[in-house]
Amino acid sequence: MTRDISQHTLDPDDWDETRALGHRMLDDMFDYLMSLRERPAWVSPPPQSRAALDAPTPMEGAQLEDVYQSFKEHILPYPTGNQHPGFFGWVMGNGTPTGMLADMLASGMNPHLAGYDQSAPMVEKQVISWFADLLGFPPESSGLLVSGGTMANLNALAVARCERAGFDIRREGLSGAPQLTVYGGAETHNWIVKACELTGLGSKAFRKVPCGDDYAIDVKACRDMIRSDIEAGCKPFCLIATVGTVNTGASDDVAALRALADEFGLWLHVDGAFGALAALAPEARRQVEAQSLADSIAFDLHKWGYQPYEIGCVIIRDDAAHKGAFAQNATYISSMERGLAVDSTYFADRGLQLSRGFRALKAWMLMKETGADKLGALIQQNVDLAHYLAKRVDDENNLEIMAPAPLNIVCFRYVAPSTDEAALDALNRDILYRIQESGEALPSHTMIKGRFCLRACVANHRTRKEDIDKLIELALRFGREIAGDRA
Numbered sequence: 001m002t003r004d005i006s007q008h009t010l011d012p013d014d015w016d017e018t019r020a021l022g023h024r025m026l027d028d029m030f031d032y033l034m035s036l037r038e039r040p041a042w043v044s045p046p047p048q049s050r051a052a053l054d055a056p057t058p059m060e061g062a063q064l065e066d067v068y069q070s071f072k073e074h075i076l077p078y079p080t081g082n083q084h085p086g087f088f089g090w091v092m093g094n095g096t097p098t099g100m101l102a103d104m105l106a107s108g109m110n111p112h113l114a115g116y117d118q119s120a121p122m123v124e125k126q127v128i129s130w131f132a133d134l135l136g137f138p139p140e141s142s143g144l145l146v147s148g149g150t151m152a153n154l155n156a157l158a159v160a161r162c163e164r165a166g167f168d169i170r171r172e173g174l175s176g177a178p179q180l181t182v183y184g185g186a187e188t189h190n191w192i193v194k195a196c197e198l199t200g201l202g203s204k205a206f207r208k209v210p211c212g213d214d215y216a217i218d219v220k221a222c223r224d225m226i227r228s229d230i231e232a233g234c235k236p237f238c239l240i241a242t243v244g245t246v247n248t249g250a251s252d253d254v255a256a257l258r259a260l261a262d263e264f265g266l267w268l269h270v271d272g273a274f275g276a277l278a279a280l281a282p283e284a285r286r287q288v289e290a291q292s293l294a295d296s297i298a299f300d301l302h303k304w305g306y307q308p309y310e311i312g313c314v315i316i317r318d319d320a321a322h323k324g325a326f327a328q329n330a331t332y333i334s335s336m337e338r339g340l341a342v343d344s345t346y347f348a349d350r351g352l353q354l355s356r357g358f359r360a361l362k363a364w365m366l367m368k369e370t371g372a373d374k375l376g377a378l379i380q381q382n383v384d385l386a387h388y389l390a391k392r393v394d395d396e397n398n399l400e401i402m403a404p405a406p407l408n409i410v411c412f413r414y415v416a417p418s419t420d421e422a423a424l425d426a427l428n429r430d431i432l433y434r435i436q437e438s439g440e441a442l443p444s445h446t447m448i449k450g451r452f453c454l455r456a457c458v459a460n461h462r463t464r465k466e467d468i469d470k471l472i473e474l475a476l477r478f479g480r481e482i483a484g485d486r487a
């Protein structure tokens, strides 16, 4: 029996029908984005949706229309809520209508971004050079768009390790090498632990330096730790400064850390996952300006760039160092003098991924449509709203600020007279659950000095003053209800 070897494709049988459905999808998503404020910030998925999302492998396909209905019924109504104006949890991005359209255009075009002589890498290079410029890095800096802050930081740590290990670590690996050590404040995000484990340095390579009352790294303590590690035979290679720590939004003294890095010949990396883009804000920029002194910086556009997931960026001041950490020379991807394969691995030689998507398009469209000034004004607006929240907390007898709030994160808790610390922790846990389950606002939580508190990060371009007032009202209302129940 002969088989027709050209009978299958994934293009639709009926293009007009798929086009019409596509138009409806677009309309539905616009309706969805336009009505975010009217829906709850978050709803836990009900049992029927959990069951629908736990179905056996479909061996036979279904009509796209039916698949789309399932999406509308079981998936779309149950997100984390990060797009909602009342969402204050963790540091999540919110997305924009243009970002959504850009992702569709990028996916429709679907180029492969290892490099090659085509338009898309030119877009990515342009985006990186715009942000290098905005963050104060020289035009010849290298960079890469990646999936997020963790990957951007990992990329930079891999470069730092190659540059400052003092031997050919790519060839030799770590066996027989002295313990390489990297330093960051106790408030450093835990990407560093994953990165140390993954790069073979081991989690013990990360030296957690104490922070002061401002939650910034204690530079003197860091110097002492470096000295005693050298005496013990270790090889310090990298300092990590954070601008905008995840717990409280504090920023390390990058200028002092630059001097310390130079004193010991270390690489200085800045984790600016969200804080780096404060450089665009008219006033908040002062808190992060010194980040331009770093050898490398990581930041996300899916946080304070307001873009849909996923898009992060790493900038490395020295392109040779960047390439030196990743470039390979397999014949099947080598660059040619002419034809498509000119520069065939431009980006693949600066990171782990070979196949890469066109995430640059949404950043390019954001910058072209919005411009850096408006982006900076939005970031400043978030900072101003966070300061307003801190002031509202300060003004309420039953609320207490738990840490300084220099940027856009406010940690606070409800306090009731003559309640001990353990009971206050439990009370604030319950307040958190009730606020989240009300769907009216969505803060997250953290521990500050061993105390449970509510944590509000203002990073949403949709958030207004009334959303801050609502959060305060909810914390007070539930706090009084729960404290009253317990009295």
Ligand SMILES: Cc1ncc(COP(=O)(O)O)c(C=O)c1O
Binding pocket: 090, 091, 147, 148, 149, 150, 151, 189, 191, 242, 244, 245, 246, 271, 272, 273, 274, 300, 312
């Ligand atoms: C300071 C900091 N660094 C790194 C990260 C990790 O970034 P991502 O979640 O994009 O991987 C975060 C995430 O919130 C962060 O706040």
